[in-house]
Amino acid sequence: xKKSLQITLGILTAIGxxxxxxxxxxxxxxxxxxxxxxxxxxxxxxxxxxxxxxMAGRVAAVSHRATxxxxxxRLGPRVALVDLGASVxxxxxxxxxxxxxxxxxxxxxxxxxxxxxxPLAAVALWxxxxxxxxEHMERVYGTAGLAMLVLLFAVWRLHPDGGALTHRALHPWxxxxxxxxxxxxxxxxxxxxxxxxxxxxxxxxxxxEERWTTSDLNVERANVFIGFPLxxxxxxxxxxxxxxxLKPRGIGVAHLSQVGLPISLSLGRTGVWFxxxxxxxxxxxxxxxxxxxxxxxxCQYFGVQWGKYVKRADAPVFFRLLLATIVVxxxxxxxxxxxxxxxxxxxxxxxxxxxxxFPLLVVANDxxxxxxxxxxxxxxxxxxxLLVVMALMSVATIPLLILTRGNT
Amino acid sequence: MTEPVVLHAMRDLVDxxxxxxxxxxxxxxxxxxxxxxxxxxxxxxxxxxxxALAPRIGGRLxxxxxxxxxxxxxxxxxxxxxxxxxxxxxxxAIELTVPREYARGVAPRAPVHRNLPRGPxxxxxxxxxSDLIGAAVFDASGFPVAPVGDARLILxxxxxxxxxxxxxxxxxxxxxxxVGDRLGFRLPHGPKRPFMLHRAFRSVARHARLVRxxxxxxxxxxxxxxxxxxxxxxTLPDDGI
Numbered sequence: 001x002k003k004s005l006q007i008t009l010g011i012l013t014a015i016g017x018x019x020x021x022x023x024x025x026x027x028x029x030x031x032x033x034x035x036x037x038x039x040x041x042x043x044x045x046x047x048x049x050x051x052x053x054x055m056a057g058r059v060a061a062v063s064h065r066a067t068x069x070x071x072x073x074r075l076g077p078r079v080a081l082v083d084l085g086a087s088v089x090x091x092x093x094x095x096x097x098x099x100x101x102x103x104x105x106x107x108x109x110x111x112x113x114x115x116x117x118x119p120l121a122a123v124a125l126w127x128x129x130x131x132x133x134x135e136h137m138e139r140v141y142g143t144a145g146l147a148m149l150v151l152l153f154a155v156w157r158l159h160p161d162g163g164a165l166t167h168r169a170l171h172p173w174x175x176x177x178x179x180x181x182x183x184x185x186x187x188x189x190x191x192x193x194x195x196x197x198x199x200x201x202x203x204x205x206x207x208x209e210e211r212w213t214t215s216d217l218n219v220e221r222a223n224v225f226i227g228f229p230l231x232x233x234x235x236x237x238x239x240x241x242x243x244x245x246l247k248p249r250g251i252g253v254a255h256l257s258q259v260g261l262p263i264s265l266s267l268g269r270t271g272v273w274f275x276x277x278x279x280x281x282x283x284x285x286x287x288x289x290x291x292x293x294x295x296x297x298x299c300q301y302f303g304v305q306w307g308k309y310v311k312r313a314d315a316p317v318f319f320r321l322l323l324a325t326i327v328v329x330x331x332x333x334x335x336x337x338x339x340x341x342x343x344x345x346x347x348x349x350x351x352x353x354x355x356x357x358f359p360l361l362v363v364a365n366d367x368x369x370x371x372x373x374x375x376x377x378x379x380x381x382x383x384x385x386l387l388v389v390m391a392l393m394s395v396a397t398i399p400l401l402i403l404t405r406g407n408t
Numbered sequence: 409m410t411e412p413v414v415l416h417a418m419r420d421l422v423d424x425x426x427x428x429x430x431x432x433x434x435x436x437x438x439x440x441x442x443x444x445x446x447x448x449x450x451x452x453x454x455x456x457x458x459x460a461l462a463p464r465i466g467g468r469l470x471x472x473x474x475x476x477x478x479x480x481x482x483x484x485x486x487x488x489x490x491x492x493x494x495x496x497x498x499x500x501a502i503e504l505t506v507p508r509e510y511a512r513g514v515a516p517r518a519p520v521h522r523n524l525p526r527g528p529x530x531x532x533x534x535x536x537x538s539d540l541i542g543a544a545v546f547d548a549s550g551f552p553v554a555p556v557g558d559a560r561l562i563l564x565x566x567x568x569x570x571x572x573x574x575x576x577x578x579x580x581x582x583x584x585x586x587v588g589d590r591l592g593f594r595l596p597h598g599p600k601r602p603f604m605l606h607r608a609f610r611s612v613a614r615h616a617r618l619v620r621x622x623x624x625x626x627x628x629x630x631x632x633x634x635x636x637x638x639x640x641x642x643t644l645p646d647d648g649i
Binding site: 063065069072073074076077078081082299302303304305306310314359361362363365366367368369374375377380381383384 | 418423424425426432433434435436438458461464465466469470473499500590591592595597598599600601602603604605
């Protein structure tokens with residue numbers, strides 16, 4: 001039992017990062033508009049996050065160094081500050097979207113408007129981050145998030161035509177009424193939703209919080225190779241649900257209720273309650289991940305004490321930053337449209353990741369950091385190729401954002 | 409004759425994490441304080457604090473950074489100077505020999521705003537490493553060479569796990585090669601892969617040059633003027649630690 005609980009960090013990171021409010025909306029919307037024509041971007045994003053999270057986890061376990069600590073040391077304070085600015089903006093937007101997302105899930109469950117739930121969700125989030133141990137938080141939300149396996153059950157009950165879906169996934173196609181810009185914009189969004197920088201920041205910081213050492217590398221690998229592929233599979237299930245249940249009916253995804261609709265059709269009330277429970281755990285977990293990641297990255301840049309593995313009095317700046325993140329995000333969640341914010345955040349994620357991933361690739365090959373556990377040749381080859389893809393996406397993101405007017 | 413123990417300041421010291429005697433994080437090395445005189449400058453302390461970091465960022469970004477961080481950290485804005493008897497260098501960090509509260513109590517504060525050093529090197533007093541890094545270098549005939557990327561330090565003791573080791577500035581490393589050097593690609597035991605990055609950075613690093621301190625004539629704000637011509641500059645030795 002204890003062994004199986006050790007992989008909850010990976011499951012929390014992956015489900016929180018890959019099945020958060022951005023994915024619930026973004027992946028389902030892509031399926032509803034393009035079928036499985038964008039499945040390649042999702043799988044590519046899943047492969048990328050597996051490779052780079054594995055590097056971040058290995059560096060953290062062997063050297064006890066979290067990602068932003070390494071970024072500043074290797075890239076210098078100026079470039080690292082640009083990266084920090086982009087990361088903090090993204091994690092703030094994500095925290096905003098996730099806090100609102102918790103409200104949207106509760107709105108779907110109770111019928112009470114999500115704005116009422118937002119302040120309550122924020123207070124609960126702060127209390128949990130302030131009071132509970134990292135390990136407990138990780139295990140509760142990592143395990144509860146497994147309720148999202150209901151998505152796989154829903155796909156099975158929808159009786160999709162496997163041959164047609166596979167054909168569409170392998171032969172991407174753009175419906176005539178969709179523009180080529182919209183296709184590539186959503187492709188970047190799918191990739192960005194899978195590779196949000198906070199997944200890596202949280203996973204590496206979590207490894208330090210858990211005090212992983214070289215002897216925990218098997219646990220680290222199990223976390224990465226079980227947690228992240230599971231997250232990718234669930235994201236793919238969302239896309240299939242959109243393609244099978246929404247696309248033929250011409251239903252778009254502008255609200256969480258449209259994601260719940262196919263589950264209601266295929267699994268009835270019980271399925272919907274499972275979905276709501278899993279979505280609550282995943283989105284709340286993502287809110288915790290994103291807000292912690294904001295405070296982690298700022299503290300690591302300045303080298304000040306961070307984390308829940310020390311007494312609260314030893315890390316006052318960290319807890320102040322955490323509180324500020326939640327307060328700012330809560331006000332943002334009350335003011336802005338959370339669906340638009342979350343879609344913007346996942347697209348901008350794709351633009352920001354190369355600066356975070358490049359130094360990771362370098363130190364994962366540096367014996368000073370990882371001893372003899374450097375990357376293998378094949379890992380490096382694929383990682384460099386993916387880094388080039390990420391750089392191209394990074395360049396294309398802003399022009400596509402302007403050309404598509406943010407996916408409209 | 410034994411080889412001198414060498415560190416590259418930006419690669420091996422600056423931006424490293426500082427950990428105190430209780431294993432708590434105590435900031436990063438934001439700059440080095442150098443005392444000039446005699447044969448050349450020596451490192452008299454590690455500067456820690458946002459006030460030392462802001463000038464290193466530079467430009468509008470640095471000004472915006474300074475504005476924000478100064479408001480947030482007003483009482484601790486001036487950086488602290490950790491003297492060599494307060495720390496030891498390890499392979500990946502700087503370890504304080506005392507708890508961080510004690511270090512904060514005994515370490516003096518260094519002024520934030522001051523004039524950039526200018527004049528013949530023999531007449532200079534205190535210099536900060538950030539005054540030199542990024543400065544444009546001109547040779548004896550006034551020809552621009554390349555910006556300063558790093559400083560080469562000679563140690564009077566072991567590079568790791570020793571307290572109170574004196575460090576003297578041997579010279580400045582100039583050219584783009586310092587980028588690959590900082591990423592570790594020039595180290596004999598540094599990363600060898602990914603092959604393409606290793607090859608590219610090693611290739612660029614070949615163009616790095618070393619300017620001995622004795623070859624510097626004078627400093628101007630953000631400028632270093634040499635007494636030798638660029639053809640006379642040394643190639644950078646393969647310094648490993």
